[in-house]
Amino acid sequence: MTDLPSILIVDDEVRSLESLERILGGQFDVKTAKNVAEASEILENEWIQVILCDQRMPDKTGVEFLTDVRSRWPDIIRMIISGYSDPNDIIEGLNEAGIYQYITKPWHPENLILTLENAVRLYKLQREHELLAIELKMSVSNAESKMSDRRNKLRQEYDFNDGIVRSKNSPMNEICETLRQVAPYDVSVVITGASGTGKELAARALHYGSLRWNKPFVVENCGALPDQLLESELFGHKRGAFTGAVTDHVGLFERADGGTVFLDEIGEVSKAFQVKLLRVLQEGEIRPVGSGKSKKVDVRVIAATNKNLEDEVKEGRFRADLYYRLTGMIIHLPSLKDRAGDIPVLAHALLTNTMKKLGKKVQGLDQEAIECLCDYDWPGNVRELQNEIQHMLVVGEEGKLLGANLISRHILHASPTDEEGHLDNFATLEGTLRERVDALEACIIKETLIRHRWNKSQAAKELGLSRVGLRSKLDRFGLENVKPIRTNRKTATGK
Structure with a gap:
């Protein structure tokens, strides 16, 4: 089996066939036929890229034969070679047989080889175009399928x-x-x-x-x-x-x-x-x-x-x-402040989505963090909550629970109340100056304790207080009995 381009030469003159085969044999895999019957048999059994056919033959003209070839093997590049340059033959060849080129005798070997090489190149381009068209059709089908899948996914989402x-x-x-x-x-x-x-x-x-x-x-x-x-x-x-x-x-x-x-x-x-x-x-x-x-x-x-x-x-x-x-x-x-009961499930859902987006995994949110988030009014609504969850995930330690100490200060400042509600009156920021200052002071103390994971020594040091002074203020504001909420991992992660 040869890798040379295959061409078929059809001519009833034996000398012409031998001459063409001798000249073209080095560049092409040459098949020869003395009549239409032999040519048809070769076409049935061989893979031919180019046909070079004589116009004047006893059984059929070249144009008639190539017209049949066009209907059965349309990909083959068809060419006429003839010693006669009848304009009617040329027009008929172009219209009926769809010939690539009409070559007149005598022909120059180098020109003939160049013409056949161009014909082979055209054949290959046609095949590549067909393959590309098939691939494109498949790509369109795949794209439509993917688009349909994506729309179905969006519909579910x-x-x-x-x-x-x-x-x-x-x-x-x-x-x-x-x-x-x-x-x-x-x-x-x-x-x-x-x-x-x-x-x-x-x-x-x-x-x-x-x-x-x-x-x-x-x-x-x-x-x-x-x-x-x-x-x-x-x-x-x-x-x-x-x-x-x-x-x-x-x-x-x-x-x-x-x-x-x-x-x-x-x-x-x-x-x-x-x-x-x-x-x-x-x-x-x-x-x-x-x-x-x-x-x-x-x-x-x-x-x-x-x-x-x-x-x-x-x-x-x-x-x-x-x-x-x-x-x-x-x-x-x-507004989110009117659907406070949704905050825990929203927070967990937003955390799951943010972990996928950032490629960072944690165990979830602990219960104290959830309660602090629930105490805040969220003037920016779900968008603000989403930003806060993202902030907590970024600054939090991978693989751990996200605690209330990771929550932004302004949110912790806005949530001074505890489980027993001892600071409800302070949180209103109404009343005398002393009451308003007390509310603000209680808020700052609790926020500091949360950030330091309820380590009173560290909180006192940051606030510039002694441990005794801090304990006194905790008693005064009803914070002494407020402990960090401990919960099992299953509850904290919302699973």
């Missing part, structure tokens, strides 16, 4: 039962049930709540619980961009529409066609842009900046805001018609 972490008796249970009921219906929804309460998470839950779940979900923060850029981001623009628009840009509404657009901070958009957004919602079509043509889009719009839109409408800062267009349903998310 944002499921109303598993995606929104909460305790058994959480106030979020009723909200999740509302989300579940609203999700399948193609109505606009406005989600309200303070920053960090999980409005985008709720929006994703609505999307993945809807009939649009296998289509795009795109997000835009409306308060982060001026009108012109926001219009371009949402609706797209044409090249040259404004300074810096060097190419056409497809907007988020068009990208999300068939899916969901989540407009965060909708209360921040200007009244001028509210008019443009209202037109899009009413007409179901967008017009890219700088374009004279509109495009139909089919999207579901979910908006979110930390403002009271009803008040904004009354004050004239938000258009009433846009408000009623957006508020097919209004869903309000409570």
